[in-house]
Every structure is written in C-alpha cells, then in structure tokens.
Amino acid sequence: MDTWISSQPSLSLDLHVGLPPLGRHQAPVALAKPKVLVEENFLQPLKKEPEVAALETELQRMSQENRRLAEALTAVAAKYEALRSQYTEMVAAGATTTGPSSTSEGGSVSPSRKRKTSESLDTAAAGAQQHPHGPHGGEQHPGGAAADQMECTSGEPCKRIREECKPKVSKLYLHADPSDLSLVVKDGYQWRKYGQKVTKDNPCPRAYFRCSFAPACPVKKKVQRSADDNTILVATYEGEHNHGQPPPAPAQQAHDGSGASKNAAKPPSPPRPAAAAAPHHPHLHNHHHHHHQQQQQQDVVAAMSAGAGAPGGAAAAAASELIRRNLAEQMAMTLTRDPSFKAALVTALSGRILELSPTKD
DNA sequence: CGAATTTGACCCGCGC
C-alpha cells in the first residue's frame, strides 16, 4: 500500500494517452504514435477538410476527457493519501494506548452483533471443534467468531471483546454495471445468499452471503451498491475462511451471469493462485483482466482496495503494474472500437506512407 | 428432485 498510488507516474501516464504532446513520459502505449502522425500529416497536406476538422474536434474532446480523468485520479489519490495518513495515525494512537481499533477500514461498519440463540452457539462451537488443531486458515483467527462467542458465554464482558475481534472486517469496492442488478462479487469463493435487506441509508438493497464452500466456514459477506455511486459495489467481508481456495469452476460464467443473482453463489472461472486470505487481500486480478472492460475496472478497483491493505513494496508495484496495463488496454479498446478513430488512423497512416514514399514526384 | 434463491417474519442490540 503506502504511497503506491501517488508515487506512480505511470498512473497519470496512461491517462494522458492521446493528449497533446505532454513531453512527459514515453508511454509504452502504441496509440501515442498514431496520434502524432495524425496531427503531422493530416493537417498540413490536406488542409482543413471536414474530416480533419471532425478528427480534430474528436481529438480535443478525447483530450479533455483524458484531462478530466487525470484530474479525477489525482483527486482520488489525494483523498486516499489523506485517509491513509489518518488511518496510520489512528493505528499508531491505538497501538500506544489500548490496542486495535474496532473497525478496520473506513470505520463505517456498523457494530455487527451476533445472534445469541443456542443454535447459533452450537453451530459456532461445532465449527470450532471441526478444526481444533487449527492449522490452515484456522489459526489465522486471532479472534474468530467461535472464540468470540465462547468468551461471551463464559460471562465475560463480551461487548468489548467483540469490538476487539472486529478487525477481521474488510471492505472491497468493485466497479459494476449499474444496469446489472445482481449483487454479484466474484472473489473466487462459493457464496450462498441467505438474506437481502433494504437499509435505511441506502435505497439499494444489501445482500447477505455466507461461504458455502465449507459448512463450518464462518465467513460472511455483505454486498451493496454505494449510495453515492451505484456503479460501485461495496462488498464487506467478515471473518476469514478456514478452508482452502475452492477449485476453479469450468470457465463459462466468466463474464457475469445476466440472470440476476443466479450466479451469486457460483465460483467464478478464473483460476486463482492466492489462497484463503481473500477477504483481506482479494487479488481479483491477473488471470481475467482481458475479459471485459468492466471486469478490468473491477480488477482495478479491487487492486486499489487490496493495495490499500497490503504491505507496501511488492504489492504496490504489482497493483500499479496491473492498473497501468488495464488502463492502457481499456483505452486501446475504447479507441479501437471507435470507427471514426479507426478511419482516421487508417487515413493518417496511409497518408504518411504516401508521403514517405520515394515515388513522390 | 435436490439445491439455491427469494422474501416476509422474527430476533436482538441500541438509542431515546
């Protein structure tokens, strides 16, 4: 994590693809050159033909858009930095006084209580007994749900214990198509939806999922669209998986299930090397970033989220590399999809070729 | 027909 976002010149680099000469980076993006060709060769020999004019305006439009994107990214980076430093301060303060803060990210997680019925206690106890040896993921429960509840039943002031056990909550922000009503977050695990609720502060319903891969797995997940921007899905993970990564499913629903939440609990196709720590470092990247633009955006946001919680250095580098690549691919895709851009590119290239041709008079 | 999802009802912590 750390300053990966602000220390990545490559980030803004990609956003400036297509801008008028910035003279800033040697963008490894193949699109930079064709644009220069367009300007050099078109405008002079052909003068201001309507096509050229259109192309120019289009270029300007794209430049403006890129600039806006760059500004937005800068703002986001600044906010991120501010939040991060704030968080660091809070952690430092907490470490010198009482200990872990009750919330891990953003601190906005409502104090989730646990149902206190005997049944749920039985379940929790059973879950705890299923892996008493606690190797694997089990030992990664510094304050697992089972332990939490056991403490409570023993008459301890469970409220505070619960607070201290909370840091297992992590949030993941994903970009999602607003027209896609399903609250599907592909993170490699199998989830069973057990509830849905409209909350007070958000008109969009919140979906509740439980990990269905292992019966005793205590992990839960809440997915809700952001109230501010409903293209953003907010997935809140609670707990840690006490089992390994589910095997990858046959690649079929790789690009999202159109049928609402039918796929909500199905594992996604991409094979994932990372193991059980997904909720905290959900590396939704790498293997499927070429599927869709949207999936790429999901990856980017996920990577940013993961980067925010990962130890700096390698993770940051990986995240930034991923982001760079995704942005470049997105832009390339967007541009190549635009027929007018293609036409202009072809014309420019052919014009250039003709110009450079020795058979010119 | 079994498994997954939906959805209304219920539980329970919290603030007043």
Next chain:
DNA sequence: GCGCGGGTCAAATTCG
C-alpha cells in the same frame, strides 16, 4: 419500555 433498524431464519419458490 419502546421503537427503529440491521441481521438472520426458514418456508415458499425457482431453477437446473
């Protein structure tokens, strides 16, 4: 004590 609201349960429904 009461109401509110988030979280969970479980019967009904849907789907493969």
